[in-house]
Amino acid sequence: MPGRQLIMSFPVTATSHTLPEYRARGGYGALAKALGQMKPQDVVKEVTASGLQGRGGAAFSVGRKWQVVQHDDGQPHYLIANADEGEPGTFKDRWILENNPHALLESMLISSYALNVRHCFVYIRGEFDLPYRRLAGAVEEAYEAGLFGRNILGSDFACDIVVYRGAGAYVAGEASGLLSSLEGKKGYPRNRPPRLTVKGLYQRPTVVNNVESLSNIAWIISNGAEAFKAVGTPKSPGTRLFSVSGHVNRPGVYEVELGYPWMKFLDEDCGGVRHGRAIKCVVPGGVSSKVLTGADIANLKLSHEDLWDAGSTLGSGGMIVIAEGTCMVALLQVLMRFYHHESCGQCTPCRQGMGWLHRIVDRIVAGDGRADDIERLYYISKFNDGTTICGLGDAAGYACSGILDKFRDEFEYYIEHKRSKFGGNLECLRSS
Amino acid sequence: MKHLIPEFEKLRERFPAGFESSLVLPCLRRIQQDRGYVANSDIEELAAYLGVPQIQIEEVLSFYTQFRRKPIGRWHLQFCHNISCSMNGAENILAHVERKLGIQPGQTTPDGRYTLSTVECLGSCGTAPMMMVNDGYHENLTLTKLDELLEELE
Numbered sequence A: 001m002p003g004r005q006l007i008m009s010f011p012v013t014a015t016s017h018t019l020p021e022y023r024a025r026g027g028y029g030a031l032a033k034a035l036g037q038m039k040p041q042d043v044v045k046e047v048t049a050s051g052l053q054g055r056g057g058a059a060f061s062v063g064r065k066w067q068v069v070q071h072d073d074g075q076p077h078y079l080i081a082n083a084d085e086g087e088p089g090t091f092k093d094r095w096i097l098e099n100n101p102h103a104l105l106e107s108m109l110i111s112s113y114a115l116n117v118r119h120c121f122v123y124i125r126g127e128f129d130l131p132y133r134r135l136a137g138a139v140e141e142a143y144e145a146g147l148f149g150r151n152i153l154g155s156d157f158a159c160d161i162v163v164y165r166g167a168g169a170y171v172a173g174e175a176s177g178l179l180s181s182l183e184g185k186k187g188y189p190r191n192r193p194p195r196l197t198v199k200g201l202y203q204r205p206t207v208v209n210n211v212e213s214l215s216n217i218a219w220i221i222s223n224g225a226e227a228f229k230a231v232g233t234p235k236s237p238g239t240r241l242f243s244v245s246g247h248v249n250r251p252g253v254y255e256v257e258l259g260y261p262w263m264k265f266l267d268e269d270c271g272g273v274r275h276g277r278a279i280k281c282v283v284p285g286g287v288s289s290k291v292l293t294g295a296d297i298a299n300l301k302l303s304h305e306d307l308w309d310a311g312s313t314l315g316s317g318g319m320i321v322i323a324e325g326t327c328m329v330a331l332l333q334v335l336m337r338f339y340h341h342e343s344c345g346q347c348t349p350c351r352q353g354m355g356w357l358h359r360i361v362d363r364i365v366a367g368d369g370r371a372d373d374i375e376r377l378y379y380i381s382k383f384n385d386g387t388t389i390c391g392l393g394d395a396a397g398y399a400c401s402g403i404l405d406k407f408r409d410e411f412e413y414y415i416e417h418k419r420s421k422f423g424g425n426l427e428c429l430r431s432s
Numbered sequence B: 001m002k003h004l005i006p007e008f009e010k011l012r013e014r015f016p017a018g019f020e021s022s023l024v025l026p027c028l029r030r031i032q033q034d035r036g037y038v039a040n041s042d043i044e045e046l047a048a049y050l051g052v053p054q055i056q057i058e059e060v061l062s063f064y065t066q067f068r069r070k071p072i073g074r075w076h077l078q079f080c081h082n083i084s085c086s087m088n089g090a091e092n093i094l095a096h097v098e099r100k101l102g103i104q105p106g107q108t109t110p111d112g113r114y115t116l117s118t119v120e121c122l123g124s125c126g127t128a129p130m131m132m133v134n135d136g137y138h139e140n141l142t143l144t145k146l147d148e149l150l151e152e153l154e
Helices: A019-024 A029-037 A040-050 A062-067 A092-099 A101-115 A130-144 A175-182 A211-215 A217-223 A225-229 A262-269 A304-309 A328-342 A348-365 A373-384 A392-417 B002-014 B020-035 B040-050 B054-063 B090-101 B143-152
Strands: A077-083 A117-124 A160-165 A206-210 A239-246 A252-257 A279-283 A318-323 B075-080 B114-119 B131-133 B136-138
Touching: A019 A101, A019 A130, A029 A101, A029 A217, A040 A062, A040 A101, A040 A217, A040 A225, A062 A101, A062 A206, A077 A101, A077 A175, A077 A211, A092 A101, A092 A130, A092 A211, A092 A239, A092 A252, A101 A117, A101 A130, A101 A206, A101 A211, A101 A217, A117 A130, A117 A175, A130 A160, A160 B020, A175 A206, A206 A211, A211 A217, A217 A225, A252 A262, A328 A348, A328 A392, A348 A373, A348 A392, A373 A392, B002 B020, B002 B040, B020 B040, B020 B054, B040 B054, B075 B090, B090 B114, B090 B143
Parallel strands: A077 A117, A077 A206, A117 A160, A239 A318, B075 B114
Antiparallel strands: A239 A252, A279 A318, B075 B131, B131 B136
């Protein structure tokens, strides 16, 4: 096991997601503690002191985001759990929703108490069926037990929750796009400032946190900020759920204590690369994070600081392992098709740029690549960066330039010879 | 749509006051579940019921991939062909199903039994390749598993 476990700390059974079993694990004790012994401001302080960083991709301090919300400003406040998990390679929030939904709900109750929120929401992607049913079932259980509604646990704290289903849009996972969607509109992201914590859902102060970020709150309140900081590294406290896929022997969701050696995790926990192949590269945290080669990661630890130093990020925790022998041109083609498909069309650089990137990679794959296409891909990647409302165009640029930086020779080979250096292979087959 | 209004009223109670616009997505989802797609009359009636502009509903319907304006086959096969699924043989599986059903993504078999689509990441990368059949996930697909499943879908 890769270090200590805070969220996946129990064996999964057919009933381990239910309220009685969550309670048997000590569940809703943190809520009782918060309501009984702590002022809302104390909860915010504790979460800030824990150093918890967002688990959706940006790794921004949860406490600092919360501190922007003024407790008694006379406005309604909203809290939203972002369960629109759609970053390719990422499926860790799904684990929480399916297997530990009450950890999320308890944490949302505590957070709502801290932020003076009367109504909170879970925005869950529309395709998630079992995760939705598990979560909706947990909400019903919690209402029946008096954990939502009025006078929660005999206090004067009241809170209601709505589980809101998306309808298929990657960009609605971006916090402001999510709010547009939750307002019943197309999921267009919004310009900041104002920050969402100032003017968010229906122009009211709104905190949007990732499912995994929130799910740590109950543990932090139960055990204290100091205990949380004792897990992980000084700059990356706690654990992260990594969803591992691609050419590994044991794909799946793993909770890893931050600071754990990366290769040890891949070799021992994930069973290494299929057919004993070497690692060509790894997408560390969803396809929007820059790829790192096998040599790059050899001595890295899984922590935010190590990844930042290496020029990438832990992102969303969606780790994709790519074996030696894989064609990176074909891989980039899949990614560019994806970003092109998901660009919402609001900002010109992204609306046009995603199509250009996609079509240029398409023509390289078709054997019609031009000598200056690599520079053209770099140019488009660069001009997207920072010129659009949300990060989708930036991310596509990072993904594209990240692959070109490391594997430029494959693109040159493809353009010159009109064929892939690796037979166009995306699969890790035994023979090749 | 009108027969669904009692259900929509219950839904409305769960939201804070003034959140009528937020009901657009859940109501459309329910309408589509009921009719199989969203008709023009649904748009007019829902706009009137919620007090939102019709154009907002039209925008929502065209923006989100899960909504449709036309009927489709009884079984909607949606194959993920994003990165992890492609790295685990999604293209092979898709080619097999195209041959077997004689249709391309975006098409429906003449008997109205299957509609085929390709989709982007559905968060099932650790159990790739995968497809969605109507609402359910089918993971770790193989050609054999796929053939068996297609037999079961009447």
